[in-house]
Amino acid sequence: EKKKAAPMPDYLKRKARKASRGSNHDGRFTSDVTDVRKEIRSNFRCMRKGEFVQLAGFILRGLRLVKSQPGISSYWHVDDPVFKHCMGDGSNPYPFQLLKTMGFVMIRLPVDQKEEGRRAGRYWVWPTSHLRRFCPMGELEHDGNDPDGEEVCWGKKLVKKDSPGRTEERLNDMIKLFKGLQRAIVSQGDAFNGAFG
Numbered sequence: 001e002k003k004k005a006a007p008m009p010d011y012l013k014r015k016a017r018k019a020s021r022g023s024n025h026d027g028r029f030t031s032d033v034t035d036v037r038k039e040i041r042s043n044f045r046c047m048r049k050g051e052f053v054q055l056a057g058f059i060l061r062g063l064r065l066v067k068s069q070p071g072i073s074s075y076w077h078v079d080d081p082v083f084k085h086c087m088g089d090g091s092n093p094y095p096f097q098l099l100k101t102m103g104f105v106m107i108r109l110p111v112d113q114k115e116e117g118r119r120a121g122r123y124w125v126w127p128t129s130h131l132r133r134f135c136p137m138g139e140l141e142h143d144g145n146d147p148d149g150e151e152v153c154w155g156k157k158l159v160k161k162d163s164p165g166r167t168e169e170r171l172n173d174m175i176k177l178f179k180g181l182q183r184a185i186v187s188q189g190d191a192f193n194g195a196f197g
Helices: 010-021 034-046 049-068 081-087 094-102 127-133 137-141 168-191
Strands: 105-109 121-125
Touching (some): 034 049, 034 168, 049 081, 049 094, 121 127
């Protein structure tokens, strides 16, 4: 006669659930934001506090604009004076690494895709919002050519398969994360050290 196994204690169940979804997963977010938090701390350590606060505000405003008006001037041109002022001249790589970790992708707008009011050059875009205008994200999933024999959207080559910006949920998570960052900066004041909950 088989003995019935004792039920698993609750603390082991919680440990197993945590291990199955990743040890650093924060339940408030649908995507893993641990690497973004690390990049935020790196930026805080490498910038003056005023510059860091300005950067955080600029990114949050940009994320909100991407969500509310995708494709309508919510992308950033690298030579835009406001972008350069907030992100720096390129001598500090941390702000740009933060954008990549969040899910932004830098693209070079092809000359044949140039539209009125937009300069050719390099842009930071959110793939699910900005590249959809040129090519639906479904096309970004395909390899090779489409059934009609035409080349698949040029944007497919620019977005890596593991890019976090390929999902809609990531944009919401980044907005939530940067709202929390701003709340922590305000509530902690001078005691803020780059880490926040």
